[in-house]
Amino acid sequence: MSASSLRLLVKNAAQIALVCNNGEQYLTKDGMQSLAVVENASVVIGHDGRIKAVGPADVIASQFKGAKFDNVLDASGMCVVPGLVDAHTHPVWAGDRVHEFAMKLAGATYMEVHEAGGGIHFTVAHTRSASEQDLVKSLKSRLERMMRAGTTMVECKSGYGLELDTEIKMLRVIDSARKSLPVGISATYCGAHAVPRGKTMEQATEDILTIQLPKIKTLITSGDLQVDNIDVFCEKGVFNVESTHTILQAGKDMGLNINFHGDELHPMNSAQLGAELGALAISHLEEVTDDGIAAMAQAKTAAVLLPTTAYILRLTPPRARNMLDAGVIVALGSDFNPNAYCCSMPMVMHLACVMMKLSMPEALAASTINAAYALNRSQTHGSIEVGKQGDLVIVNAPRWEHLVYQFGGHQELIRYVIIRGEVVYENDKILSL
Numbered sequence: 237m238s239a240s241s242l243r244l245l246v247k248n249a250a251q252i253a254l255v256c257n258n259g260e261q262y263l264t265k266d267g268m269q270s271l272a273v274v275e276n277a278s279v280v281i282g283h284d285g286r287i288k289a290v291g292p293a294d295v296i297a298s299q300f301k302g303a304k305f306d307n308v309l310d311a312s313g314m315c316v317v318p319g320l321v322d323a324h325t326h327p328v329w330a331g332d333r334v335h336e337f338a339m340k341l342a343g344a345t346y347m348e349v350h351e352a353g354g355g356i357h358f359t360v361a362h363t364r365s366a367s368e369q370d371l372v373k374s375l376k377s378r379l380e381r382m383m384r385a386g387t388t389m390v391e392c393k394s395g396y397g398l399e400l401d402t403e404i405k406m407l408r409v410i411d412s413a414r415k416s417l418p419v420g421i422s423a424t425y426c427g428a429h430a431v432p433r434g435k436t437m438e439q440a441t442e443d444i445l446t447i448q449l450p451k452i453k454t455l456i457t458s459g460d461l462q463v464d465n466i467d468v469f470c471e472k473g474v475f476n477v478e479s480t481h482t483i484l485q486a487g488k489d490m491g492l493n494i495n496f497h498g499d500e501l502h503p504m505n506s507a508q509l510g511a512e513l514g515a516l517a518i519s520h521l522e523e524v525t526d527d528g529i530a531a532m533a534q535a536k537t538a539a540v541l542l543p544t545t546a547y548i549l550r551l552t553p554p555r556a557r558n559m560l561d562a563g564v565i566v567a568l569g570s571d572f573n574p575n576a577y578c579c580s581m582p583m584v585m586h587l588a589c590v591m592m593k594l595s596m597p598e599a600l601a602a603s604t605i606n607a608a609y610a611l612n613r614s615q616t617h618g619s620i621e622v623g624k625q626g627d628l629v630i631v632n633a634p635r636w637e638h639l640v641y642q643f644g645g646h647q648e649l650i651r652y653v654i655i656r657g658e659v660v661y662e663n664d665k666i667l668s669l
Contacts, residue, residue: 241288242305243657244281246628248293249311252277253636255318255604256619262538262565262609268601272619273636279316280305281626285656290620307659314651315636317600318620319388319627320581321607323540324519324569326426327378328371328406329396331362333574337548346501346549346575347473356396356430359574363396363406371409378572378579379419384663385580385646386639388627388655389608389617390419391495391569393467395426398440400448403427407452407461414462418655420627422611424495425452426467428475428483441479445486453490464612465495465516470509472502477509484513493517493612499524500545511535517610519569521554522546529555533563538610541602542571543587544578556592567606568599582639582646589640596640626657 256263257272278296280289283306289296336344336354349355363371375392382390392413394406407423414421427448431440455461466487470480484494493516498506500520507528510518517538521528522545532539539559546553559566568588570578578584585599594602608618616625630652631639642649653661 241282241284242280242300242303243283243285243307244626244654245278245300245305245308246311246316246630247278247296247308249277249316249630250313250634251275251315251636252279252290252620253315253317253600254290254620255601256621259621260605260619261614262606263601264563264565265560268560268566268598269595271597271601279620279628281657283657285626287620287622287624287626289622309630309652311630313634315631315633315638316620317629317631317636317639318604318618319629319653319655320386320603321389321611321613321618322382322387322570322572322581323391323517323567323607323610324542324571325390326393326395326571326573327390328375328392328394328409329359329363329574330366330371330374331359331574333358336575340548355575357433359396360398360430360432364402368405368409371406372412375409375413376417379413379417381579382572383419383653384650384661385582386629386650386653387581388419388629388653389422389611389613391422391424391465391611393424393426393429395429395467398427398430398432399443400451403448404451404455404461407463411461418658418660420613420617420655422464422613423462424465424467425463425487425492428468428480430469430474437475437479441475441483444483449486449490456490464493466492467496469497470504470506471497471500472504477504477506480506481509481513484515488513495519495610499528507532507537510537516612517567520545522551524554526558529559529562529564532559536565538565538567538606540567540569540607540610541588541592542569542576543584543591544576545571546591547587548576553591556588556594560598565606565609566598566602567610568602569607580646582649583644585640586643596637599640600636626654628652628654630654
């Protein structure tokens with residue numbers, strides 16, 4: 237290998253959690269319990285940002301003897317995990333909802349807040365009036381915060397516009413962040429996030445089908461926007477199964493991946509609908525049925541579980557163990573939004589272990605390879621394997637599990653965050669463990 241092709245050597249790590257080592261696009265059941273981990277290991281990343289080699293430190297040292305690297309990081313006593321993937325966020329908005337947290341603590345339900353003029357509609361009003369420049373600034377700040385917590389790939393939704401101009405404004409904001417920040421972004425059009433005030437569900441559906449989606453398709457075709465997924469909030473009092481089916485099918489016909497909210501507050505048979513449509517992923521699933529779980533397992537539709545939602549709204553958590561036992565591809569997301577203000581996938585993993593009974597290996601797989609699968613990126617992200625993008629998190633601890641175990645401790649634990657072989661975050665204020 238020529239010296240000019242080598243960007244980074246991370247050497248002598250106590251552990252490298254590869255997650256996968258056979259090119260798996262996702263893990264289920266037993267595979268999530270027995271992750272690939274190499275002790276006393278090193279990893280090499282080339283100038284193309286791809287992983288060139290990973291394995292025992294002595295083997296790598298011999299293979300690359302005499303090679304020159306732009307950067308060498310000694311990870312002695314530390315561990316390396318793949319860059320974390322956040323499979324569900326709503327990071328573009330104006331107007332926080334800290335006042336609603338008090339309402340929820342006093343016992344108000346999600347729909348009661350919604351019906352009182354709060355929730356999504358409160359954020360919609362503020363986001364519609366915000367300038368594109370201000371939205372870009374706040375989005376970049378939030379994404380940088382996520383990167384400092386180890387996230388290197390994130391799904392970003394629109395959905396606080398509910399009409400053409402603001403939805404496109406939000407998608408442009410996401411595009412701007414994609415072009416100016418190193419973090420990977422999967423963009424989702426979520427114009428069916430709620431029924432706009434003054435409209436019926438039928439009118440909102442017609443607006444999406446005849447005005448919003450055709451315009452977005454034109455912008456995608458012209459290269460003015462990059463949109464990867466389509467989302468609908470399939471819920472009682474929002475979009476019913478019929479409208480959800482119609483909108484998702486229209487998005488699929490445009491080449492968008494189906495990745496939508498389902499079975500959150502009521503059992504809507506969203507899981508069966510998603511499986512029928514060949515959905516890439518369905519999020520929430522607190523109220524999914526046994527038949528829905530079986531359908532998702534059969535269709536290889538990922539379940540993106542969101543512990544922060546159940547935690548903040550005091551909902552019964554989704555039945556993660558039933559999904560895992562059935563062979564569903566289980567992924568995790570932060571659900572970052574004004575209602576669930578969490579930027580930290582390490583905290584999400586911890587909550588998933590405590591609230592949903594995941595093991596720590598299952599939580600890491602769900603936040604790496606399976607979250608990447610839910611975004612159609614597992615061929616390039618989600619594990620530390622030769623040929624994949626060189627996205628790494630170096631953890632200042634002797635075992636990788638500390639990243640999950642030390643609840644709220646990621647600020648001290650994460651030593652480096654690396655994207656495509658470049659250090660995007662270096663924490664020099666490490667406390668001794």
